[in-house]
Amino acid sequence: KVLSLLFSPVKAMPGKISPSAPPEQQPIPTSLSNASVVSTRGSPSTTLGMRRISSSVKKAERFKGETAIVLGIINNLAKSRRISSDITSCAVVDPQELTKHDVQQMSSGLLFLIKQEIDEREAVRKFLSEYPSMEALSKKHDEFQETLENICSKILADQQRWAKIKLFVSAGVSIVDMITDIAMVVEYFNRNETNFALATLACLLSNLTCQAFMTFFQNRKQPFKRQLKEQAFVFSLVKPGIDAFRVASESEHEEFHMVDHMTEWTVNKAIELLAESIPGAVIQLTAIMKTGSNTSLTAAFSFIFCIFTAALTSTLISWDWDKDMEKRKYNPWFYGYLPDDLLRKVIVFFSLVSLSAFNLLTRSFAVVLIYLKAGFSGTAFVLGIELLFYLIVKVLRRDFWYWMPMKSIAVDLIGSFVMRTSVKVVADFTTIVQARHPNELGGVYWSFNLFLSILSFPITLAIYNHSEEASYDVIEMSRRFLGIILPCTLVSIAIFFSTIERKYLSTFTNIRTAKSHCIERYRESKNDEEKALAIFENSKNLWRSIKDEVRAWVEANWSKWVMDSPKWFDDHLKAKIPIEYIPTNEDRKLENIRRSEAEKLKKKQNENSAKGKAQKAIKKLAEETIVRAAESVEKIGIKRSTSTVTSESARDSQKQFNNRGILPLIADKIIEEE
DSSP states (O other): OOOOBOOOOOOOOTTSSOTTSOGGGSBOOSSGGGSOOOOOBOOTTOOOOHHHHHHHHHHHGGGGGGHHHHHHHHHHHHHOOSOOSSOOOOOOOOGGGOBHHHHHHHHHHHHHHHHHSSSHHHHHHHHHHHOHHHHHHHHHOTTHHHHHHHHHHHHHHHHHHHHHHHHHHHHHHHHHHHHHHHHHHHHHHHTTOHHHHHHHHHHHHHHHHHHHHHHHHHTTTSOHHHHHHHHHHHHTTOHHHHHHHHHHTTOOOOTTOSSOHHHHHHHHHHHHIIIIIHHHHHHHHHHHHHHGGGOOHHHHHHHHHHHHHHHHHHHHHHHHHHHOHHHHHHOTTTSOOSOSSHHHHHHHHHHHHHHHHHHHHHHHHHHHHHHHHHHHHHHHHHHHHHHHHHHHHHHHTTOOSOSSOOSSHHHHHHHHHHHHHHHHHHHHHHOOGGGGSTTTTOHHHHHHHHHHHHHHHHHHHHHHHTSTTOOHHHHHHHHHHHHHHHHHHHHHHHHHHHHSOGGGGGGGSOOOOHHHHHHHHHHHOSSHHHHHHHHHTSOHHHHGGGHHHHHHHHHHHHHHHHHHOOTTOOHHHHTTSOGGGSSSHHHHHHHHHHHHHHHHHHHHHHHHTSTTHHHHHHHHHHHHHHHHHHHHHHHTTOBTTBOOOOSHHHHHHHHHHHHHOHHHHHHHHHHHHO
């Protein structure tokens, strides 16, 4: 989206400008009447429209003499094409002494903070603390900070909206890909190609089954009806859309979910690549190479769409993880390779899609050629050798354990094997850039993997060409595709690496392991929040070597966290802290009670099949229950003024009332009724 309506540059007041002063040193105007506003076409980097900022301008008009400062910031935010690599400086204290150049510097700093921080509120807070003149203006006018937040949120509005649209487009593409696979199953059966039909059907069912397992583990502590509902999403083929909605709407991470919604979306997308798109592409290419010129239009379209779906999915996974503000905040050395300039950003996107697509074609041709020469067992042997080499490297580097926290050593061992294998296969076929993270393949092995992928097609073609089983049609088709795929792959690589931010090139050659990354991140963190996320969001196997250090840190800070209740110290994170790390017996007892109550609440929700039903019932029935409880008290003769009771049941009620009070009785009655 390129066109936008922007504020024009602010004009200076007559009579206050020195003829010899350069434009950037001219003072800004002191009233709205001297700041002309016109409609122009502006930078593609932001899309501020007149309607979107009208509410901000109305508030800005209340600032009287400082109005032009706000308009100047808006104008510079809208015009900025590039974001500085660091916070800019402006030491001016008095807002009246600001020049247009100062406003430009501060606007650049605000853009930088918007990029770095998770939300606009935190960005504006740091902006005010960084620039004395802005802090003075905020103290003078109560609505100044709110207006800046409003402006920043409107700058991000289009970006957030298009990000959500992108998620739903990806979900739609995934659903269409599954439908085309079903169409190919029908076509293979109609052509009596039963093996291809069953193989394609097996891929589709494997995808759904793996997603069903992931959904089960993600919601294993949820009520049964909730689990049933989630499974229905999977087998009705709408799970990609549900995941996209939850990520786009920033749904809250529930305490008993295994991972957050972003990670769940990523895992399900990886399952889709691993179980359906990648093997589906290989199966369909095998069928095409065997049928040759007799390939139907449906088969050709399904194969092309399968390649496109896999390429788009892998690109969006890498893209969304790099654009995530929280990831950029806590791992700035790794996330941020995407440029801020729109044109460069578009180039990077299409280079990623093309690189992934051509790499998938390269690997698919290599696998099919091995299959045509050596059969299924030979193909499994070659791929198994490559996978075994990777696992041996991981074990020798003490990097086998996967980062995702799991419940037991057995589950951790099986889960680490499955995840390491899965990520390796996905990276082999799609060159997913996110896999260069130390938690996955690592930068060096990712680059080595890309090199192997490029060589795989020409090497396997040369081997097949010298075999007795070689088919002239297969060789000719492979040679034609090799002449297209190899140059396009190399061009895509060159464009990608020349367009991304240069300081992140080192992430493609880093030798960090998941363990060293976790420990370094913990020790280099500047505050408790970053330390907690670095440790307790990862598997214990990664930080077991420094567990005494972590325990001492928790013991020293637990009381402060409980007293201050910072936002990050929520029930979800508390549940991940080992009980034995809590310093005092009393605190351990309280935390045990909290966790047991949380478990009971989940069981109660399971019985009621609705979260929060008890709380709603309390609000709805409170008055009625209190009246009934009072009537019951009166009937059995319980009086505040006397302790006389005439029956055994009344005596028991009197004792219960004296020991527990009326409120627990009311609560018990509500729970009983519910």
